[in-house]
Amino acid sequence: xxxxxxxxxxxxxxxxxxxxxxxxxxxxxxxxxxxxxxxxxxxxxxxxxxxxxxxxxxxxxxxxxxxxxxxxxxxxxxxxxxxxxxxxxxxxxxxxxxxxxxxxxxxxxxxxxxxxxxxxxxxxxxxxxxxxxxxxxxxxxxxxxxxxxxxxxxxxxxxxxxxxxxxxxxxxxxxxxxxxxxxxxxxxxxxxxxxxxxxxxxxxxxxxxxxxxxxxxxxxxxxxxxxxxxxxxxxxxxxxxxxxxxxxxxxxxxxxxxxxxxxxxxxxxxxxxxxxxxxxxxxxxxxxxxxxxxxxxxxxxxxxxxxxxxxxxxxxxxxxxxxxxxxxxxxxxxxxxxxxxxxxxxxxxxxxxxxxxxxxxxxxxxxxxxxxxxxxxxxxxxxx
Amino acid sequence: xxxxxxxxxxxxxxxxxxxxxxxxxxxxxxxxxxxxxxxxxxxxxxxxxxxxxxxxxxxxxxxxxxxxxxxxxxxxxxxxxxxxxxxxxxxxxxxxxxxxxxxxxxxxxxxxxxxxxxxxxxxxxxxxxxxxxxxxxxxxxxxxxxxxxxxxxxxxxxxxxxxxxxxxxxxxxxxxxxxxxxxxxxxxxxxxxxxxxxxxxxxxxxxxxxxxxxxxxxxxxxxxxxxxxxxxxxxxxxxxxxxxxxxxxxxxxxxxxxxxxxxxxxxxxxxxxxxxxxxxxxxxxxxxxxxxxxxxxxxxxxxxxxxxxxxxxxxxxxxxxxxxxxxxxxxxxxxxxxxxxxxxxxxxxxxxxxxxxxxxxxxxxxxxxxxxxxxxxxxxxxxx
DNA sequence: CATAGACCTGAATCGGTCT
DNA sequence: GAGACCGATTCAGGTCTAT
Numbered sequence: 001x002x003x004x005x006x007x008x009x010x011x012x013x014x015x016x017x018x019x020x021x022x023x024x025x026x027x028x029x030x031x032x033x034x035x036x037x038x039x040x041x042x043x044x045x046x047x048x049x050x051x052x053x054x055x056x057x058x059x060x061x062x063x064x065x066x067x068x069x070x071x072x073x074x075x076x077x078x079x080x081x082x083x084x085x086x087x088x089x090x091x092x093x094x095x096x097x098x099x100x101x102x103x104x105x106x107x108x109x110x111x112x113x114x115x116x117x118x119x120x121x122x123x124x125x126x127x128x129x130x131x132x133x134x135x136x137x138x139x140x141x142x143x144x145x146x147x148x149x150x151x152x153x154x155x156x157x158x159x160x161x162x163x164x165x166x167x168x169x170x171x172x173x174x175x176x177x178x179x180x181x182x183x184x185x186x187x188x189x190x191x192x193x194x195x196x197x198x199x200x201x202x203x204x205x206x207x208x209x210x211x212x213x214x215x216x217x218x219x220x221x222x223x224x225x226x227x228x229x230x231x232x233x234x235x236x237x238x239x240x241x242x243x244x245x246x247x248x249x250x251x252x253x254x255x256x257x258x259x260x261x262x263x264x265x266x267x268x269x270x271x272x273x274x275x276x277x278x279x280x281x282x283x284x285x286x287x288x289x290x291x292x293x294x295x296x297x298x299x300x301x302x303x304x305x306x307x308x309x310x311x312x313x314x315x316x317x318x319x320x321x322x323x324x325x326x327x328x329x330x331x332x333x334x335x336x337x338x339x340x341x342x343x344x345x346x347x348x349x350x351x352x353x354x355x356x357x358x359x360x361x362x363x364x365x366x367x368x369x370x371x372x373x374x375x376x377x378x379x380x381x382x383x384x
Numbered sequence: 385x386x387x388x389x390x391x392x393x394x395x396x397x398x399x400x401x402x403x404x405x406x407x408x409x410x411x412x413x414x415x416x417x418x419x420x421x422x423x424x425x426x427x428x429x430x431x432x433x434x435x436x437x438x439x440x441x442x443x444x445x446x447x448x449x450x451x452x453x454x455x456x457x458x459x460x461x462x463x464x465x466x467x468x469x470x471x472x473x474x475x476x477x478x479x480x481x482x483x484x485x486x487x488x489x490x491x492x493x494x495x496x497x498x499x500x501x502x503x504x505x506x507x508x509x510x511x512x513x514x515x516x517x518x519x520x521x522x523x524x525x526x527x528x529x530x531x532x533x534x535x536x537x538x539x540x541x542x543x544x545x546x547x548x549x550x551x552x553x554x555x556x557x558x559x560x561x562x563x564x565x566x567x568x569x570x571x572x573x574x575x576x577x578x579x580x581x582x583x584x585x586x587x588x589x590x591x592x593x594x595x596x597x598x599x600x601x602x603x604x605x606x607x608x609x610x611x612x613x614x615x616x617x618x619x620x621x622x623x624x625x626x627x628x629x630x631x632x633x634x635x636x637x638x639x640x641x642x643x644x645x646x647x648x649x650x651x652x653x654x655x656x657x658x659x660x661x662x663x664x665x666x667x668x669x670x671x672x673x674x675x676x677x678x679x680x681x682x683x684x685x686x687x688x689x690x691x692x693x694x695x696x697x698x699x700x701x702x703x704x705x706x707x708x709x710x711x712x713x714x715x716x717x718x719x720x721x722x723x724x725x726x727x728x729x730x731x732x733x734x735x736x737x738x739x740x741x742x743x744x745x746x747x748x749x750x751x752x753x754x755x756x757x758x759x760x761x762x763x764x765x766x767x768x
Numbered sequence: 769c770a771t772a773g774a775c776c777t778g779a780a781t782c783g784g785t786c787t
Numbered sequence: 788g789a790g791a792c793c794g795a796t797t798c799a800g801g802t803c804t805a806t
Contacts, residue, residue, distance in 0.1 A: 060779095061779055061781095062781090063779065063780070063781060064780095064781040065779095065780065065781060065782095069780070069782070070737060070796095071776095071777085071796080071797070072739055072742075072795075072796045072797060073735075073775090073776095073796095073797090074730065074733065074735030074737055074738060075775095075776070075777075076777095077777080077778085077780080078777070078778075079778095079779075079780060080779050080780085085779085090515060090516065118779095119524075119779065119780090119781090120511070120521050120523065120524040120549070120781085121521075121779085121780090121781060123508070123511070123524075124507070124508045124509075124510070124511025124512045124514075124515065124549075125508075125511075125512050125515070126508070127504070127507070127508025127509075127511075127512075128508045128509050128511075128512040130508075131474060131508065131509070132474065137504050137505075138540050139504065139540050139541045139543065140503075140504040140507075140547070141541060142526045142528070142545055142578065144526070144528070144578050145778095146799080146800090147778080147798075147799045147800055148576070148778080148798080148799085149777085149778050149779085149780070149797090149798080149799095150574055150778095150796095150797040150798045150799085151574055151780080151782060151796090151797075151798095152780090152782065152795095152796055152797055153780095153782040153783070153795080153796060153797095154563040154567075154574070154782085154795090154796060154797085155561060155563065155782050155783080155796095156522050156523050156561060156780090156782060157523045157525065157550075157566070157574075157575050157576060157577045157613075158574045158575065158576045158577060158797095158798080159523065159577050159779085159780065159782095160576035160577045160578055161526055161576075161577055161578050162779080163524070163547075165504070165508075166541075177539060177540060179538040179539070182541070183538075190534055190535055190538070190541075190542045191541050191542065192532070192541060192542045192544035192545075193541045193542060193543050193544045193545055194526065194528050194544055194545050194578070198799095198800080199778065199779095199799095199800095200778090201777085201778070201799095201800065201801065202800075202801050202802085203801090205778090205801095212777090212778085215778090215779065216779050229541075520781075521781075522781090522782095555781080573798070574797075574798070703774095724793085724794090726793075726794060726795085727793085737793085737794075737795085738794095739794080739795060739796070740794090741795085742795095742796095
């Protein structure tokens with residue numbers, strides 16, 4: 001039962017978006033591109049079997065925190081103490097986990113896959129249950145945070161990562177993995193199981209009345225990589241713990257359909273607003289590399305992934321003789337041609353080689369600047 | 385029942401090593417610095433309850449490999465297909481895991497801790513079982529491999545890490561963590577939960593007749609960090625899955641006692657040879673990293689008492705917003721108020737707490753310096 | 769206006785001891 | 788076992804303020 005009340009405008013917009021995104025393909029009989037208000041297990045029960053291509057789930061971590069924690073300077077640490085993260089025991093947490101995972105299993109198409117994210121408090125229980133239910137684990141992925149919270153007391157190792165598990169419905173399933181796009185995104189090296197990404201902060205962090213809207217908002221760069229790697233355009237992505245809607249916002253940007261389940265009105269409101277503002281990328285930007293030609297010498301893809309450059313952005317050489325469009329996997333398109341920033345640079349100039357970093361420029365405060373500037377900024381921001 | 389047969393020479397050497405390592409402390413009534421030959425569960429049952437300080441366990445990974453794997457060029461991949469890594473099902477693996485973990489729990493001292501290492505095939509089951517048995521997880525650690533095996537088929541993310549779990553026997557246990565040593569090792573930054581280390585290869589990789597002696601030999605750097613972080617000199621480290629004895633070799637180098645369980649004669653032979661060659665570090669090398677916390681505590685009054693600060697000296701915070709006068713008994717006076725350096729620090733700031741050592745400053749050669757500087761000088765002077 | 773520095777804060781199973 | 792009270796403790800990035 002879908003209880004989310006949408007305005008007529010929103011429903012229309014969602015429908016239009018679906019038709020556009022699915023791009024000719026029959027739209028599924030699903031409440032796509034909408035937030036379903038209510039308990040996630042109830043909401044999932046309302047959806048048809050075998051209708052979902054990918055599930056991304058960021059369930060409560062079952063943190064077992066003691067008392068208050070104060071920093072050395074006396075300031076208060078705003079830990080996660082929300083009621084939705086309270087479970088009396090492992091048994092209760094396990095029961096809850098089994099329930100929503102059973103629904104997830106039912107909803108996934110035979111070749112669909114699921115992602116879950118967690119910390120050491122809950123990830124082992126999630127992984128064990130996935131295996132026990134017949135899911136086939138494909139990878140465990142480590143999100144290495146560039147800027148984690150330090151360990152104030154100096155009593156343990158700084159908890160500087162979170163773990164994601166990616167699993168298919170069965171050992172034999174033909175799951176989606178965009179190997180080529182991942183390789184392009186990673187400097188023409190295979191994408192590894194450890195991902196270095198900053199936590200969500202600054203402008204990206206959603207605020208309400210000056211304080212953070214949600215205690216555990218995930219960075220868009222994380223979802224970008226997840227969705228780009230394991231879904232195709234037009235696929236339906238379900239997020240049972242929608243929160244502030246990072247999954248929906250990135251899915252929309254990447255031309256995927258999405259469904260979110262969320263209980264709290266505050267989160268729904270923030271999420272809907274955010275997704276309404278997200279702009280889908282245009283067709284050419286979304287095409288990912290199919291050929292093996294491109295060989296970028298630097299991880300240009302990282303700039304795209306982490307939002308320093310938006311897919312669809314038009315780059316040009318300094319004198320604006322040629323233009324190129326940035327695509328989702330970090331490749332460039334010049335007309336029908338696609339390739340790396342270096343390859344396309346040399347191609348348009350009919351030159352043997354070209355350093356794409358200095359050749360291609362972008363507009364910054366009304367000025368043309370080489371994309372190398374962005375690389376420098378990125379390095380400064382991300383470097384360990 | 386200890387079934388390992390040692391030569392007289394080896395037994396003697398082991399005994400001498402124990403006496404030297406324990407350094408005056410009564411040697412435990414344990415077969416320390418020896419390899420116990422036999423099934424690890426049987427061997428563990430032969431040891432006394434509460435006798436072990438730390439356990440490092442690298443159990444079989446329960447890899448679920450189908451047929452043979454060949455590289456793109458047709459060459460054969462030497463995967464882990466040894467008979468000891470075959471389990472009929474998760475249930476069998478779980479039963480095995482529960483058995484040896486129960487023994488581990490029994491053997492550990494109340495404040496001892498355990499490390500387990502695994503991949504996504506088994507680590508979730510290990511973690512869940514640790515939690516279910518009452519172990520208290522302290523950290524999960526990611527060993528990020530600088531040179532992992534690539535994913536030849538391009539069907540998944542390159543599996544570039546393994547996961548370790550560090551756990552104490554209970555929530556309230558006073559486990560050992562050499563915070564200072566870890567911080568020193570990490571360029572004066574807190575050691576994080578992600579460790580970047582190369583896999584074991586080159587000269588370090590033990591060979592027998594030209595092929596690797598063990599399929600999953602761990603690098604010594606990994607054990608070095610584990611043992612240095614969570615044991616003290618003279619502690620007893622148990623490794624139930626000893627293999628080629630990396631744990632023993634590093635324990636010996638670091639002045640720790642060790643016990644290894646191993647079934648296979650081939651591994652025992654290689655391991656014993658290797659450990660015999662390992663040289664323990666000398667006293668001074670081992671002493672370098674002393675914990676700040678373990679350093680003798682200095683009451684502020686001692687500085688006054690011994691003349692490092694004269695009663696009547698005026699202290700101030702860094703921005704000189706507040707001033708305080710040192711009194712003869714080691715208390716501070718701010719106006720009519722008096723109290724400890726910490727109490728007065730929090731009082732003037734209206735904060736819950738305050739570290740007076742870093743808050744209050746004194747004038748030294750025309751410069752404001754925290755009184756912690758005086759504490760350091762005092763410690764240096766007293767230590768000699 | 770640019771730069772330097774102060775201040776704030778992020779999924780955290782984060783103390784010890786005595787009453 | 789709960790609670791009071793004392794004491795010791797932090798890294799990186801974003802934002803704001805003072806110079």
